[in-house]
Amino acid sequence: MDFEEAADAVYAAPAADFIATRNELAKQLKAAGDPLGSTRLKALRKPTVAAWIANLVARTLPDELDDLLALGDEFREATADLDGERLRELTPRRHQLLDQLAKEAARLAGDAGQKLSPDVGQKLRETLDAALVDPAAGDAVREGRLSSALRHVGFGVVDENGEPSNVTPLTDDRRQAAQDRRAARQAEEAAEEQGATEQEEREQQEREEREQAAKAEAKRAFEDAVAAAQDAEAKVEELDKQLDDARDALSEAQALVHQLGTDLDEARRTAREAQKHSREARKHYNRL
Template sequence: MDFEEAADAVYAAPAADFIATRNELAKRLKADGDPLAATRLKALRKPTVAAWIANLLARRLPDELDDLLALGDEFREATADLDGERLRELTPKRHQLLDKLAKEAARLAADEGQKISADVGQKLRETLDAALVDPAAGDAVREGRLSSALRHVGFGVVDENGEPSNVTPLTDERRKAARDRRKAQQAEEQAKGSAAEQKQREAEQEEAEEREREAAKAEARQAFEDAVAAAQEAEARVEDLDTQLDNAREALAEAQALVHRVGAELDEARREAREAQKESREARKRYNRL
């Protein structure tokens, strides 16, 4: 088992078993000779109720979730084209699909013995809507490893009917004219540039994209190393506190034993003092009778 398989297994476990499952699989990875993967696994956060239900939905109903993500693609295309009419058509579908998935998620959660409060239901719906709106959020939800619910404002600036604010809907004629203009501009740009220049631009673009990828990898690697270091530091802190707690318990036990022993000695001393006082009184009486 590698880290990816272990992470999937952890987030697929029942919510109540998350910690136990994570720790057990981390021990297995460490025993298999992969301590780095074990540390990464132990750093995974327990999902909130809303996130756990979203993960459950991603595993049990992947096709329905894919329908939601596909609808998001349609929304982005319509928004980019400033197509108010298309946005008005898609908006009811958006609400209907969110309602359907929310009900299915509630049913799946109930089958697992998990009730959904109004607050959890709202966070789940916001998470699904974020998946529809944002491709990155959609990928995260589809992966099924959320630890927290997601939220997004929406597709740009739209009014209650889903139409872009201050935008006039395009007629078929205007839309065709706009597309024709774009095609003409592209043809003109291609005619101006030579094949060598085009190839150079493509090479420069590829180099720029490669630099961006390398920078992103380096950033991700640094973030990963920082997270691992933080997890190791937290682990050391836990062990230190465990040791302090054990020492404190031992000191408390010794103190309690001392209190018990001193208390017993005090009781004995008081008894001896009373007997001595009694003998003193008796001796005084005998003396007075002489």
């Protein structure tokens, strides 16, 4: 383990274990033949609560932090170009990123058992804002070895005691990497938006197709119902005709029955009269 690795391990340790971790690793460096590194490690200052949480953010959320630093580049470019419209566009994004990182920092601190008081929360937000405004402060925050929270004032960046902070510039490689990530994220969001639009269009087309199919089915059902009604009407007309014919036939049969009854009665009377004349003729014959 060299000094850089040891320093990272010291600032990554829980805040309550900073001194013990620093002293133990300093002993290891000295035992490994690096007395200078051991001395340098012993000189490292214990971070304040706000600084410790800022270091936690740098280790846990490096991409989100680099996005914040890249946004600072855009602010400086717009300021150099006196582009007021662009600055107005970037300001809401600045507040959004700061709010997002501050919220995530509070969650990370809670998970690590560290309560985030309003004062510490304000100092953390000032540190993140200083990282956005000043590229050197951004590099210091990104390194994850802060011992004090930072604050940007009119003439530069100061620590929690108001003393000028010794910070180094942000590297071009990390700035470009952050810009590349932001461009990739924007492309991904655009692709997702395009995909959502295409999905919505497909769903709309499917709805229209279902509606057309439903209309066609309803039309077929209507036509079938009309045809069935027409067949039923034709059947009714046919039955009505058959009923009328049957009624006519019944009427004729009834008339025939009546006529036959009348003729039968007349024939019976004629037969009775003939029998009467036959008896009288017999009697007359017998008397002769």
